[in-house]
Amino acid sequence: MPALSDVIASEGELINWRHHLHAHPELAYDETITADFIAARLHEMGLDVHRGLGGTGVVGTLRSGNAGDTIGIRADIDALPIHEANEKLGYRSRHDGKMHACGHDGHTVMALGAAKYLAQTRKFRGTVHFVFQPAEEGGAGAAAMIKDGLFKLFPMSALFALHNRPGLARGKFGIRAGYGSSATSRFEIEVQGRDAHAAMPQQGVDGLMVGAKMVDAILMIAARTINPNDMMGIAITDFRSGIGWGIIPGAASLKGAFRSYKPEVQAATEAALRRAVEGIASAYGAQMKLTVTPGYPSLRNDKTLAAFAAETAVEIFGADNVDGDCPPSLASEDFSYYCEHVKCAYGWIGNGDGPEGCTVHNAHYDFNDRILSNGASYFARLVERSLPADAS
Numbered sequence: 523m524p525a526l527s528d529v530i531a532s533e534g535e536l537i538n539w540r541h542h543l544h545a546h547p548e549l550a551y552d553e554t555i556t557a558d559f560i561a562a563r564l565h566e567m568g569l570d571v572h573r574g575l576g577g578t579g580v581v582g583t584l585r586s587g588n589a590g591d592t593i594g595i596r597a598d599i600d601a602l603p604i605h606e607a608n609e610k611l612g613y614r615s616r617h618d619g620k621m622h623a624c625g626h627d628g629h630t631v632m633a634l635g636a637a638k639y640l641a642q643t644r645k646f647r648g649t650v651h652f653v654f655q656p657a658e659e660g661g662a663g664a665a666a667m668i669k670d671g672l673f674k675l676f677p678m679s680a681l682f683a684l685h686n687r688p689g690l691a692r693g694k695f696g697i698r699a700g701y702g703s704s705a706t707s708r709f710e711i712e713v714q715g716r717d718a719h720a721a722m723p724q725q726g727v728d729g730l731m732v733g734a735k736m737v738d739a740i741l742m743i744a745a746r747t748i749n750p751n752d753m754m755g756i757a758i759t760d761f762r763s764g765i766g767w768g769i770i771p772g773a774a775s776l777k778g779a780f781r782s783y784k785p786e787v788q789a790a791t792e793a794a795l796r797r798a799v800e801g802i803a804s805a806y807g808a809q810m811k812l813t814v815t816p817g818y819p820s821l822r823n824d825k826t827l828a829a830f831a832a833e834t835a836v837e838i839f840g841a842d843n844v845d846g847d848c849p850p851s852l853a854s855e856d857f858s859y860y861c862e863h864v865k866c867a868y869g870w871i872g873n874g875d876g877p878e879g880c881t882v883h884n885a886h887y888d889f890n891d892r893i894l895s896n897g898a899s900y901f902a903r904l905v906e907r908s909l910p911a912d913a914s
Protein backbone atom coordinates (compact mmCIF):
# COMPACT_ATOMS: atom_id res chain seq x y z
CA MET A 523 0.00 0.00 0.00
CA PRO A 524 1.41 3.36 -0.96
CA ALA A 525 1.31 6.39 1.27
CA LEU A 526 -2.24 7.64 1.80
CA SER A 527 -1.60 10.26 -0.78
CA ASP A 528 -5.09 11.49 -1.56
CA VAL A 529 -5.27 13.52 1.63
CA ILE A 530 -1.86 13.60 2.78
CA ALA A 531 -2.53 15.38 -0.17
CA SER A 532 -1.04 17.66 0.08
CA GLU A 533 2.36 16.50 0.91
CA GLY A 534 3.28 20.10 0.06
CA GLU A 535 1.12 21.28 2.93
CA LEU A 536 2.88 18.92 5.34
CA ILE A 537 6.22 20.23 4.17
CA ASN A 538 5.06 23.82 4.67
CA TRP A 539 3.94 23.00 8.20
CA ARG A 540 7.26 21.31 8.93
CA HIS A 541 9.26 24.25 7.64
CA HIS A 542 7.17 26.67 9.69
CA LEU A 543 7.82 24.66 12.88
CA HIS A 544 11.48 24.25 11.99
CA ALA A 545 11.88 28.00 11.57
CA HIS A 546 10.27 28.69 14.96
CA PRO A 547 11.78 26.21 17.44
CA GLU A 548 10.95 26.47 21.12
CA LEU A 549 12.59 24.77 24.10
CA ALA A 550 11.06 22.48 26.70
CA TYR A 551 7.90 23.83 28.37
CA ASP A 552 8.18 27.02 26.34
CA GLU A 553 6.40 25.66 23.23
CA THR A 554 3.60 28.23 23.18
CA ILE A 555 3.77 29.29 19.52
CA THR A 556 4.18 25.64 18.58
CA ALA A 557 1.17 24.61 20.67
CA ASP A 558 -0.88 27.48 19.16
CA PHE A 559 0.02 26.24 15.69
CA ILE A 560 -0.90 22.63 16.51
CA ALA A 561 -4.18 23.63 18.17
CA ALA A 562 -5.13 25.83 15.19
CA ARG A 563 -4.54 22.99 12.71
CA LEU A 564 -6.54 20.54 14.88
CA HIS A 565 -9.42 23.03 15.16
CA GLU A 566 -9.44 23.47 11.38
CA MET A 567 -9.73 19.71 11.00
CA GLY A 568 -12.68 19.63 13.43
CA LEU A 569 -11.01 17.83 16.33
CA ASP A 570 -11.77 18.55 19.98
CA VAL A 571 -8.74 20.29 21.41
CA HIS A 572 -7.58 20.22 25.03
CA ARG A 573 -4.65 22.35 26.09
CA GLY A 574 -2.47 22.81 29.14
CA LEU A 575 -1.55 19.26 30.15
CA GLY A 576 2.11 19.34 31.12
CA GLY A 577 2.01 23.11 30.60
CA THR A 578 2.19 23.37 26.83
CA GLY A 579 0.82 19.95 25.87
CA VAL A 580 -2.03 19.66 23.37
CA VAL A 581 -4.45 16.75 22.95
CA GLY A 582 -6.64 16.53 19.85
CA THR A 583 -9.52 14.04 19.95
CA LEU A 584 -11.23 12.56 16.90
CA ARG A 585 -14.25 10.26 17.16
CA SER A 586 -15.88 8.22 14.44
CA GLY A 587 -19.08 6.18 14.81
CA ASN A 588 -20.50 5.10 18.13
CA ALA A 589 -18.46 3.67 20.95
CA GLY A 590 -15.53 1.55 19.84
CA ASP A 591 -12.10 1.38 21.42
CA THR A 592 -9.75 4.31 22.09
CA ILE A 593 -6.09 4.60 21.16
CA GLY A 594 -3.49 7.36 21.13
CA ILE A 595 -0.82 8.69 18.81
CA ARG A 596 1.97 10.70 20.45
CA ALA A 597 4.32 13.28 18.97
CA ASP A 598 6.96 15.32 20.80
CA ILE A 599 7.09 19.04 19.99
CA ASP A 600 10.18 20.61 21.63
CA ALA A 601 13.49 21.76 20.17
CA LEU A 602 17.06 21.81 21.48
CA PRO A 603 19.40 24.58 22.69
CA ILE A 604 21.63 24.25 19.60
CA HIS A 605 22.56 27.05 17.18
CA GLU A 606 21.60 25.83 13.71
CA ALA A 607 24.51 25.54 11.29
CA ASN A 608 22.40 24.96 8.14
CA GLU A 609 23.14 28.47 6.85
CA LYS A 610 21.59 27.98 3.42
CA LEU A 611 18.29 26.50 4.57
CA GLY A 612 15.39 28.79 3.63
CA TYR A 613 13.52 27.69 6.73
CA ARG A 614 16.57 27.81 9.03
CA SER A 615 15.81 28.50 12.69
CA ARG A 616 14.82 32.12 13.23
CA HIS A 617 15.64 31.75 16.93
CA ASP A 618 19.36 31.93 17.63
CA GLY A 619 20.54 29.13 19.88
CA LYS A 620 17.42 27.04 19.37
CA MET A 621 16.93 24.37 16.79
CA HIS A 622 14.76 21.41 15.87
CA ALA A 623 17.83 19.15 15.87
CA CYS A 624 15.99 15.97 16.87
CA GLY A 625 13.25 16.08 14.23
CA HIS A 626 10.35 16.71 16.60
CA ASP A 627 9.07 19.20 13.99
CA GLY A 628 8.71 16.22 11.65
CA HIS A 629 7.08 14.00 14.28
CA THR A 630 4.52 16.72 15.01
CA VAL A 631 3.67 17.11 11.34
CA MET A 632 3.35 13.35 10.77
CA ALA A 633 0.77 13.20 13.57
CA LEU A 634 -1.04 16.27 12.18
CA GLY A 635 -1.03 14.70 8.71
CA ALA A 636 -2.62 11.52 10.06
CA ALA A 637 -5.22 13.57 11.96
CA LYS A 638 -6.12 15.47 8.81
CA TYR A 639 -6.48 12.31 6.76
CA LEU A 640 -8.56 10.52 9.41
CA ALA A 641 -10.82 13.54 9.99
CA GLN A 642 -11.66 13.58 6.28
CA THR A 643 -11.95 9.85 5.60
CA ARG A 644 -13.18 8.49 8.96
CA LYS A 645 -12.66 4.89 7.94
CA PHE A 646 -12.53 3.78 11.54
CA ARG A 647 -14.88 3.32 14.46
CA GLY A 648 -13.80 4.56 17.85
CA THR A 649 -11.72 7.37 19.29
CA VAL A 650 -8.18 8.52 18.72
CA HIS A 651 -6.33 11.00 20.92
CA PHE A 652 -3.42 12.81 19.32
CA VAL A 653 -1.02 13.64 22.14
CA PHE A 654 1.39 16.50 21.41
CA GLN A 655 3.88 16.42 24.22
CA PRO A 656 6.30 19.12 25.41
CA ALA A 657 9.79 18.74 26.81
CA GLU A 658 10.97 15.37 25.58
CA GLU A 659 14.56 16.65 25.64
CA GLY A 660 15.42 16.16 29.29
CA GLY A 661 12.31 17.77 30.75
CA ALA A 662 10.20 14.61 31.11
CA GLY A 663 7.18 16.20 29.41
CA ALA A 664 5.57 12.76 29.20
CA ALA A 665 5.64 12.43 32.99
CA ALA A 666 4.26 15.98 33.29
CA MET A 667 1.29 15.18 31.04
CA ILE A 668 0.58 11.96 32.97
CA LYS A 669 0.79 13.85 36.28
CA ASP A 670 -1.72 16.38 34.95
CA GLY A 671 -4.17 13.55 34.27
CA LEU A 672 -3.56 12.51 30.66
CA PHE A 673 -4.77 8.93 31.16
CA LYS A 674 -7.62 9.95 33.48
CA LEU A 675 -8.99 12.54 31.06
CA PHE A 676 -8.13 10.52 27.98
CA PRO A 677 -8.13 6.80 28.81
CA MET A 678 -6.74 4.71 25.96
CA SER A 679 -5.92 1.06 25.39
CA ALA A 680 -2.76 1.60 23.34
CA LEU A 681 -0.35 4.40 22.50
CA PHE A 682 1.92 4.62 19.46
CA ALA A 683 4.86 6.85 18.59
CA LEU A 684 7.84 6.91 16.30
CA HIS A 685 11.19 8.63 16.12
CA ASN A 686 13.23 9.34 13.03
CA ARG A 687 16.53 7.49 12.91
CA PRO A 688 19.44 8.94 10.94
CA GLY A 689 21.64 6.21 9.52
CA LEU A 690 18.58 4.08 8.74
CA ALA A 691 17.81 4.50 5.03
CA ARG A 692 14.81 6.53 3.93
CA GLY A 693 11.90 4.13 3.30
CA LYS A 694 12.92 1.77 6.11
CA PHE A 695 11.13 1.17 9.39
CA GLY A 696 12.20 -0.61 12.55
CA ILE A 697 10.56 -1.66 15.79
CA ARG A 698 11.17 -4.29 18.45
CA ALA A 699 9.28 -6.05 21.21
CA GLY A 700 10.53 -5.37 24.73
CA TYR A 701 13.23 -2.86 25.56
CA GLY A 702 13.55 -0.11 22.95
CA SER A 703 15.67 2.50 24.71
CA SER A 704 17.83 2.52 27.81
CA ALA A 705 17.45 4.00 31.25
CA THR A 706 20.13 6.55 32.06
CA SER A 707 21.46 7.72 35.43
CA ARG A 708 24.01 10.47 35.89
CA PHE A 709 26.57 10.42 38.68
CA GLU A 710 28.84 12.95 40.26
CA ILE A 711 31.70 12.26 42.69
CA GLU A 712 33.43 14.82 44.88
CA VAL A 713 36.71 13.61 46.40
CA GLN A 714 38.14 15.54 49.33
CA GLY A 715 41.66 14.78 50.54
CA ARG A 716 44.35 17.23 51.74
CA ASP A 717 46.71 19.42 49.70
CA ALA A 718 50.41 18.85 50.31
CA HIS A 719 53.86 19.89 49.05
CA ALA A 720 54.84 17.56 46.23
CA ALA A 721 58.00 16.70 48.16
CA MET A 722 56.02 15.74 51.27
CA PRO A 723 53.25 13.40 50.06
CA GLN A 724 52.98 11.79 53.50
CA GLN A 725 51.43 15.02 54.81
CA GLY A 726 48.57 15.07 52.31
CA VAL A 727 45.80 12.90 50.88
CA ASP A 728 46.17 12.86 47.10
CA GLY A 729 42.70 13.49 45.65
CA LEU A 730 43.98 13.28 42.07
CA MET A 731 45.39 9.80 42.66
CA VAL A 732 42.20 8.70 44.44
CA GLY A 733 40.13 10.00 41.49
CA ALA A 734 42.36 8.12 39.04
CA LYS A 735 41.87 4.86 40.96
CA MET A 736 38.13 5.54 40.82
CA VAL A 737 38.22 5.96 37.03
CA ASP A 738 39.88 2.58 36.73
CA ALA A 739 37.44 0.84 39.09
CA ILE A 740 34.33 2.46 37.57
CA LEU A 741 35.23 1.42 34.04
CA MET A 742 35.69 -2.17 35.27
CA ILE A 743 32.10 -2.38 36.57
CA ALA A 744 30.69 -3.33 33.16
CA ALA A 745 33.41 -5.93 32.63
CA ARG A 746 33.40 -7.60 36.04
CA THR A 747 30.12 -6.91 37.84
CA ILE A 748 27.41 -7.07 35.17
CA ASN A 749 26.30 -10.18 33.30
CA PRO A 750 27.81 -9.92 29.81
CA ASN A 751 24.37 -10.81 28.40
CA ASP A 752 23.00 -7.59 29.89
CA MET A 753 24.09 -4.47 28.07
CA MET A 754 25.38 -1.78 30.42
CA GLY A 755 27.39 1.23 29.32
CA ILE A 756 29.22 3.46 31.78
CA ALA A 757 31.29 6.50 30.91
CA ILE A 758 33.21 9.12 32.85
CA THR A 759 32.97 12.32 30.89
CA ASP A 760 34.53 14.87 33.20
CA PHE A 761 37.50 14.54 35.61
CA ARG A 762 38.98 17.63 37.25
CA SER A 763 41.78 18.01 39.73
CA GLY A 764 45.01 19.90 40.15
CA ILE A 765 46.32 23.21 41.43
CA GLY A 766 49.72 23.63 39.84
CA TRP A 767 53.40 22.71 40.00
CA GLY A 768 54.63 21.40 43.28
CA ILE A 769 51.23 20.84 44.93
CA ILE A 770 49.55 17.49 45.45
CA PRO A 771 45.87 18.36 45.13
CA GLY A 772 43.45 17.18 47.78
CA ALA A 773 40.30 17.66 45.71
CA ALA A 774 39.02 15.95 42.58
CA SER A 775 35.64 15.71 40.89
CA LEU A 776 34.27 13.20 38.39
CA LYS A 777 31.08 13.15 36.35
CA GLY A 778 29.58 10.45 34.19
CA ALA A 779 26.56 8.35 33.35
CA PHE A 780 25.53 4.73 33.12
CA ARG A 781 22.77 3.22 31.05
CA SER A 782 21.12 -0.15 30.60
CA TYR A 783 17.73 -1.64 29.74
CA LYS A 784 16.78 -3.58 32.86
CA PRO A 785 15.95 -1.75 36.12
CA GLU A 786 17.82 -4.44 38.08
CA VAL A 787 20.97 -3.79 36.03
CA GLN A 788 20.72 -0.06 36.74
CA ALA A 789 20.35 -0.87 40.45
CA ALA A 790 23.29 -3.32 40.42
CA THR A 791 25.46 -0.75 38.63
CA GLU A 792 24.64 1.95 41.15
CA ALA A 793 25.44 -0.40 44.04
CA ALA A 794 28.76 -1.42 42.45
CA LEU A 795 29.64 2.22 41.80
CA ARG A 796 28.98 3.16 45.40
CA ARG A 797 30.96 0.19 46.69
CA ALA A 798 33.93 1.00 44.46
CA VAL A 799 34.21 4.71 45.21
CA GLU A 800 33.55 4.37 48.94
CA GLY A 801 36.13 1.60 49.17
CA ILE A 802 38.79 3.52 47.28
CA ALA A 803 38.25 6.75 49.23
CA SER A 804 38.41 4.86 52.49
CA ALA A 805 41.54 2.93 51.46
CA TYR A 806 43.46 6.17 50.96
CA GLY A 807 41.89 8.18 53.79
CA ALA A 808 39.91 10.59 51.60
CA GLN A 809 36.36 11.83 52.05
CA MET A 810 33.95 11.50 49.15
CA LYS A 811 30.39 12.26 48.16
CA LEU A 812 28.59 10.33 45.42
CA THR A 813 25.37 11.72 43.91
CA VAL A 814 23.37 9.57 41.48
CA THR A 815 20.52 11.23 39.56
CA PRO A 816 18.22 8.87 37.68
CA GLY A 817 16.98 10.08 34.29
CA TYR A 818 14.29 8.52 32.10
CA PRO A 819 13.44 4.87 32.70
CA SER A 820 13.98 2.36 29.91
CA LEU A 821 11.31 2.11 27.24
CA ARG A 822 9.48 -1.19 26.91
CA ASN A 823 7.29 -2.00 23.94
CA ASP A 824 4.37 -4.36 24.38
CA LYS A 825 5.12 -7.57 22.48
CA THR A 826 1.74 -7.95 20.76
CA LEU A 827 1.42 -4.26 19.98
CA ALA A 828 4.95 -4.13 18.53
CA ALA A 829 4.07 -7.04 16.22
CA PHE A 830 0.85 -5.26 15.21
CA ALA A 831 2.80 -2.05 14.52
CA ALA A 832 5.33 -3.99 12.40
CA GLU A 833 2.48 -5.55 10.35
CA THR A 834 1.03 -2.10 9.85
CA ALA A 835 4.38 -0.71 8.79
CA VAL A 836 4.68 -3.46 6.17
CA GLU A 837 1.59 -1.99 4.44
CA ILE A 838 3.31 1.37 4.13
CA PHE A 839 7.00 0.58 3.77
CA GLY A 840 6.89 -2.92 2.23
CA ALA A 841 7.91 -6.22 3.80
CA ASP A 842 11.54 -5.89 2.76
CA ASN A 843 11.84 -2.53 4.47
CA VAL A 844 10.46 -3.36 7.91
CA ASP A 845 12.67 -4.81 10.63
CA GLY A 846 10.50 -6.18 13.43
CA ASP A 847 13.56 -6.92 15.56
CA CYS A 848 15.42 -3.66 15.14
CA PRO A 849 18.35 -3.03 17.53
CA PRO A 850 17.34 -0.84 20.48
CA SER A 851 18.66 2.67 20.97
CA LEU A 852 20.89 3.66 23.87
CA ALA A 853 19.54 7.20 23.71
CA SER A 854 16.89 7.49 26.39
CA GLU A 855 13.38 8.64 25.52
CA ASP A 856 10.62 9.83 27.83
CA PHE A 857 7.96 7.88 25.92
CA SER A 858 9.02 5.23 28.46
CA TYR A 859 6.81 6.89 31.09
CA TYR A 860 3.68 6.15 29.06
CA CYS A 861 4.72 2.49 28.77
CA GLU A 862 4.38 2.19 32.56
CA HIS A 863 0.64 2.98 32.23
CA VAL A 864 -0.58 1.68 28.88
CA LYS A 865 0.44 -0.78 26.17
CA CYS A 866 2.89 1.03 23.92
CA ALA A 867 4.67 0.59 20.60
CA TYR A 868 7.49 2.95 19.67
CA GLY A 869 9.19 2.53 16.31
CA TRP A 870 11.89 4.17 14.20
CA ILE A 871 11.48 5.60 10.72
CA GLY A 872 14.59 5.90 8.57
CA ASN A 873 15.62 9.53 8.15
CA GLY A 874 18.23 8.59 5.57
CA ASP A 875 21.74 7.27 5.33
CA GLY A 876 24.79 8.51 3.46
CA PRO A 877 24.67 12.30 3.03
CA GLU A 878 21.18 12.31 4.62
CA GLY A 879 22.48 10.51 7.69
CA CYS A 880 23.55 13.43 9.89
CA THR A 881 22.90 12.43 13.48
CA VAL A 882 20.30 14.09 15.68
CA HIS A 883 21.46 16.67 18.25
CA ASN A 884 23.90 17.99 15.64
CA ALA A 885 23.85 21.58 14.34
CA HIS A 886 23.79 20.26 10.73
CA TYR A 887 20.87 17.85 11.20
CA ASP A 888 17.56 18.30 9.40
CA PHE A 889 14.43 16.16 9.42
CA ASN A 890 13.86 14.55 6.02
CA ASP A 891 10.72 15.98 4.37
CA ARG A 892 10.55 12.97 2.08
CA ILE A 893 9.49 10.69 4.95
CA LEU A 894 6.61 12.89 6.16
CA SER A 895 3.84 11.21 4.17
CA ASN A 896 5.02 7.69 5.01
CA GLY A 897 5.09 8.54 8.71
CA ALA A 898 1.64 10.14 8.54
CA SER A 899 0.33 7.13 6.60
CA TYR A 900 1.77 4.76 9.21
CA PHE A 901 -0.03 6.62 12.02
CA ALA A 902 -3.28 6.72 10.01
CA ARG A 903 -3.19 3.01 9.24
CA LEU A 904 -2.45 2.21 12.90
CA VAL A 905 -5.72 3.97 13.75
CA GLU A 906 -7.72 2.30 10.95
CA ARG A 907 -6.38 -1.14 11.83
CA SER A 908 -6.71 -0.69 15.62
CA LEU A 909 -10.25 0.68 15.35
CA PRO A 910 -11.78 -1.15 12.38
CA ALA A 911 -14.89 0.48 10.92
CA ASP A 912 -16.74 -2.84 10.62
CA ALA A 913 -16.09 -3.95 14.22
CA SER A 914 -19.25 -5.01 16.02
Ligand SMILES: [Zn+2]
Pocket residue numbers: 623624659882883
Ligand atom coordinates in the same frame (compact mmCIF):
# COMPACT_ATOMS: atom_id res chain seq x y z
ZN1 LIG B 1 16.60 14.33 21.01
Ligand SMILES: [Zn+2]
Pocket residue numbers: 624625626658685
Ligand atom coordinates in the same frame (compact mmCIF):
# COMPACT_ATOMS: atom_id res chain seq x y z
ZN1 LIG C 1 14.01 13.16 19.76
